[in-house]
Amino acid sequence: DGGITQSPKYLFRKEGQNVTLSCEQNLNHDAMYWYRQDPGQGLRLIYYSQIVNDFQKGDIAEGYSVSREKKESFPLTVTSAQKNPTAFYLCASSIRGGGYTFGSGTRLTVV
Amino acid sequence: GENVEQHPSTLSVQEGDSAVIKCTYSDSASNYFPWYKQELGKRPQLIIDIRSNVGEKKDQRIAVTLNKTAKHFSLHITETQPEDSAVYFCAASRGTGNQFYFGTGTSLTVIP
Numbered sequence: 001d002g003g004i005t006q007s008p009k010y011l012f013r014k015e016g017q018n019v020t021l022s023c024e025q026n027l028n029h030d031a032m033y034w035y036r037q038d039p040g041q042g043l044r045l046i047y048y049s050q051i052v053n054d055f056q057k058g059d060i061a062e063g064y065s066v067s068r069e070k071k072e073s074f075p076l077t078v079t080s081a082q083k084n085p086t087a088f089y090l091c092a093s094s095i096r097g098g099g100y101t102f103g104s105g106t107r108l109t110v111v
Numbered sequence: 112g113e114n115v116e117q118h119p120s121t122l123s124v125q126e127g128d129s130a131v132i133k134c135t136y137s138d139s140a141s142n143y144f145p146w147y148k149q150e151l152g153k154r155p156q157l158i159i160d161i162r163s164n165v166g167e168k169k170d171q172r173i174a175v176t177l178n179k180t181a182k183h184f185s186l187h188i189t190e191t192q193p194e195d196s197a198v199y200f201c202a203a204s205r206g207t208g209n210q211f212y213f214g215t216g217t218s219l220t221v222i223p
Contacts, residue, residue: 040215042200042213042215042216043155043200048210102147102156103154104154
């Protein structure tokens with residue numbers, strides 16, 4: 001449901017490993033976003049993209065990377081430089097000036 | 112940048128009572144204020160929003176008020192029901208760039 005799909009739902013990362021979280025939308029939305037959700041800290045913006053082949057850093061971009069090669073897709077890579085990656089990651093998309101539609105999230109755990 | 116503060120962080124009410132959640136923002140250029148409801152283990156869902164040219168908006172048991180002068184906006188839920196129990200997030204945006212700044216969330220519990 002919702003038109004925006006995140007996968008996987010659960011992901012486990014070993015120390016020093018890069019992992020990629022998938023986000024795909026079929027809503028024809030121009031803008032896409034990645035947020036990290038930690039208990040008591042609300043939603044913090046990692047990266048966002050308003051158009052294909054363009055993206056900007058959010059408030060907590062260090063240790064993360066993204067690409068936007070297609071309008072429908074906005075994958076997030078959590079690199080080994082991110083020292084505390086355990087969190088719930090939410091992808092969202094929107095039309096200009098409108099509210100967000102969120103994906104169902106990926107829970108990443110370091111093992 | 113924008114700074115959004117949300118209070119209270121937790122709220123418990125008896126079924127049938129009203130619940131009020133308040134948010135303040137710092138950027139006077141913000142002009143779009145959505146509210147999201149996140150049930151346990153699920154994605155946030157937009158429940159109501161308000162734009163800066165409006166002071167109040169209602170949708171059945173839910174209402175949002177905006178005071179641009181004071182830079183605060185509030186969510187009001189009347190006749191609360193157990194299914195209203197969730198975490199509620201406010202957000203502020205300038206609209207054009209559409210980047211949202213979220214509050215830290217309010218965990219609402221409605222006691223049957």
